[in-house]
Amino acid sequence: MEKDLQEKFVTLLEENQNIVHKVCRLYTNNREQHNDLFQEVTIQLWRAFPKFRGDAKFSTWMYRVALNTAITLYRKSKRTVQTQDFDDVMFRISSEEYDDTVEQQLKVMYNAIKDLNDIEKALVFLYLEDKNYKEISETMGITEVNARVKMNRVKGKLKKLVNPS
Known part of the structure; x- marks a missing residue:
């Protein structure tokens, strides 16, 4: 066994x-x-x-x-x-x-993601893995609505981090 x-x-x-x-x-x-x-x-x-x-x-x-x-x-x-x-x-x-070279073109995005807090990082990671909001909510232990709201906020935050102007 x-x-x-x-x-x-x-x-x-x-x-x-x-x-x-x-x-x-x-x-x-x-x-x-x-x-x-x-x-x-x-x-x-x-x-x-x-x-x-x-x-x-x-x-x-x-x-x-x-x-x-x-x-x-x-x-x-x-x-x-x-x-x-x-x-x-x-x-x-x-x-x-x-193989780190595969992800070199994502370096700027990864650096921006590293500036996020732990929960935001996890949320972005699951989103980038093409998980739907139901799977994200189950994985993170939050409601589906909360996952959507948090993700929209994180997207805005990442846009500011990647393009600070």
């Missing part, structure tokens, strides 16, 4: 690991922090996986765990991510090489 759970988790994580990489990109400033946060999110996902009931899609649940882990660590450490020893986890996950 434990082996089946591990195999299922590893498969789902490998299929959806880009979600975690994207969250890490938003909440870290360099490759080392990115890798540390990826590791910590993976550990938190593994710990929470036995409680995953399947009420929501795995990717929606994964977004929630990844964002909550990133926000919690970001607030605790003021941009220095503390991690746990990964050797405690018995399985190994093959990690895709993270």
Whole structure:
């Protein structure tokens, strides 16, 4: 039973690991922090996986765990991510090489997003992932109307940050 759970988790994580990489990109400033946060999110996902009931899609649940882990660590450490020893986890996950060059054209937008508060960052991230407002509200634990209102405010804020004139 434990082996089946591990195999299922590893498969789902490998299929959806880009979600975690994207969250890490938003909440870290360099490759080392990115890798540390990826590791910590993976550990938190593994710990929470036995409680995953399947009420929501795995990717929606994964977004929630990844964002909550990133926000919690970001607030605790003021941009220095503390991690746990990964050797405690018995399985190994093959990690895709993270290619920063693909996102170079988005550098200005990412810098503007980094200036947002934690909740606004999460909202923009989910929006950029083409999540509808129902999925955004479920992931963030807010109403759908509240998600729409917050997103409209964030769009205005980003426009000012990107084009300050």
